[in-house]
Amino acid sequence: MSVAPLPIETAIPDLLAALRAKGRAVLQAPPGAGKTTRVPLALLEAAITPQKILMLEPRRLAARASAERMAETLGQPVGQTVGYRIRGESRVSQNTKIEVVTEGILTRLIQSDPELSGIGCVIFDEFHERNLNADLGLALCLEIAELRDDLILLPMSATLDAAPVAALMQAPIITSEGRAFPVEIRHRDRPLGPRERIEDATTETILAALPETEGGVLVFLPGEGEIRRTEAILRPRIPDGIHLRPLFGAMDFRDQRAAIAPCTSGRKIVLATSIAETSLTIEDIRIVVDAGRARRARFDPGSGMSRLVT
Secondary structure: OOOOOOHHHHHHHHHHHHHHHHOEOEEEOOOOOOHHHHHHHHHHHOOOOOOEEEEEEOOHHHHHHHHHHHHHHHOOOOOOOEEEEEOOEEEOOOOOOEEEEEHHHHHHHHHHOOOOOOEEEEEEOOHHHOOHHHHHHHHHHHHHHHHOOOOEEEEEEOOOOHHHHHHHHOOOEEEOOOOOOOOOOOOOOOOOOOOOOHHHHHHHHHHHHHHHOOOEEEEEOOOHHHHHHHHHHHHHHOOOOEEEEEEOOOOOHHHHHHHHOOOOOOEEEEEEOHHHOOOOOOOOEEEEEEOOOOOEEEEEOOOOEEEEEO
């Protein structure tokens, strides 16, 4: 069975031409276009740089999963041509040409080597998330590029307004089209009541959706506590053959991989935090239930500290 080409393929010739001419570009591509796993391999195949390609991911799961997917495409284990490095874990070797890292790793690399010796290209994936480490990393890389005209910079995004970033970098914007699918949006008949728990409301929504639909269900909840409580309420009420898969940052990677892997039998319900919002494509998902809340770090200027708010 032949595999349909990814939408990003049509933009790669223009992207390569821009990078060869300018040394930098901003790539706009919608979710599912294939930018995370296809673009680094395309740059490697085109020999865009004789040095290492570094790709930044905002989350550890995305770093691991994208490295594994690219290594699988090459028919190699992770740590050979493609590797990853995150806090507390490294799968790289002397043969690694593409290294996927979390954003804080780049800052530490620059602190230890201000010229980023041996790195020829830095890709900022999911740059629209605009966190401190990504912005700082781009600013530092732009300074390094003033001294190294061979350093290639490439922010990639699905939803970012690319014009301001492109103007800052003096870089062209390359746009890729995506695949469009019909989406039906439904809302609850009433808002969440003052005494109604988000776990109970989410459970009722899932149970109502199951008999009307086919395929996997992806459910977004604010945090691990809400996921565990929803799992406990839902598990005794779902039919046989439906698998529950929690997905949050503190889990073991083996369990995270089980959540994002296709279900071999029956259906699955993935109960996830915002970790599943970007950089991941869970292939067998057909229904998304969003509780409408997320837990984010917010800086409090009064205390000088960050705190989690929902």
